[in-house]
Amino acid sequence: MLRLLLILRILIIGVLCLPGLSVAKGTYQEPDEFIKNAFNQQPPEPAIIWIKGELREQVETILQHGYNAKRTRYWKQNNRSVWILEEIGKKKPITVGIVIDENRISELKVLVFRETRGWEVRYPFFTQQFDQSSLTAERELSNTIDGVSGATLSVRALTKLARIALLLNQNIKNI
């Protein structure tokens, strides 16, 4: 009888967890909305940065694989820039929005998560670790980012994107 109750309890908990799992992956915020919010609903026109030469090498060193486009877009107003970047976690790309103020990340948000695992990285307890992070001379993040168990690849993807956004932000000043 006790065993039966235990099985029933496990089943009920499992069923209750199912909607949570289905909600876990998906679009949390449209990239356009993220950009609008970053600029008080009045975003500037997008600008372009070409990823070539030395910059491309640096980006690919961070990614540890080739970058599949020749340019990327960003939105800049005063000292704030916004980046929408993608990197594959395990199999599918994770879309991340990053706001940079004065060479420091002021917000990092997972916008679209397509993987079935590792979605815990969307929560603020994880993304807030990037706040006020800058890029060191070795092109690493100044903040230490603690991992999330079971989401190692997603954590790695987000860390790479944060470094790339800061690197690209440094380079737009020279344009």
Added chain:
Amino acid sequence: MSRKKKPFAFFLWHRRLGLVALLLVFILSITGIMLNHTEALHLDERSISSDLILDWYGVNPTGTADNYSTENFWISQWGHQLFLNGKRIYTYHESLQGAVETPDMLAIALRHAVLLVDHDGEIIELIPFNAVAPIAKIGHAANRIALLDEDNIFYLSDRHISHFKQQAAQNAIWSAASTLDDKQLAQLKQAYRGQGLSLERVILDLHSGRLLHPDWGVYIMDLSAIIMMLLGISGVWVWWSRKLKMRRKKHYQKHH
């Protein structure tokens, strides 16, 4: 009566097994010899062009390709693959709506995105198109790239083609679907198949039985190998029983 039938029955089974295994043993032997001489026969360098075999392997495209031509390029989509002058450049799940050429790049319209590629087919950027209605047409207007969505709303790009802005409709030259000639179609088919299917792969799959069926084909070849072993055993048995019979016959003739 029954004691006399036994050796004959064994011989009969030996013959039946031999007939059953004949074809499979021939396939195993011939393909085995071929695989032993892969390099000499250049099996890995020869590609299969038979539609029947390519269909069997599922590497032949299905349906028809959508095509658009610009002044110097032809852009096609077959399945989810996009091609520039018969060279595969990108995989995307949305249908091709048209393509236009600029001095530096090509803008390829998909339903919810515009793919920019350079003249070598290198990806420059995939620009998302987030309007309510998907893209219906792409063309040139006022020296810019123009889009028309399915609600007939007109959009024009900026100078760098970094984004599209809604504008009052202007005269535009829209990209129109085109047809491919036989040579282009053959080139496209070849590109779709990628490196293609090598003769070595087919011979290897024929040898292992996987060509017959990916899951249970190997068991047919396993069965033929077991039959071969049984044939050896039954062959020895038939030979030995005949030898004994002859010995008995000679012994009988000698003493009677």
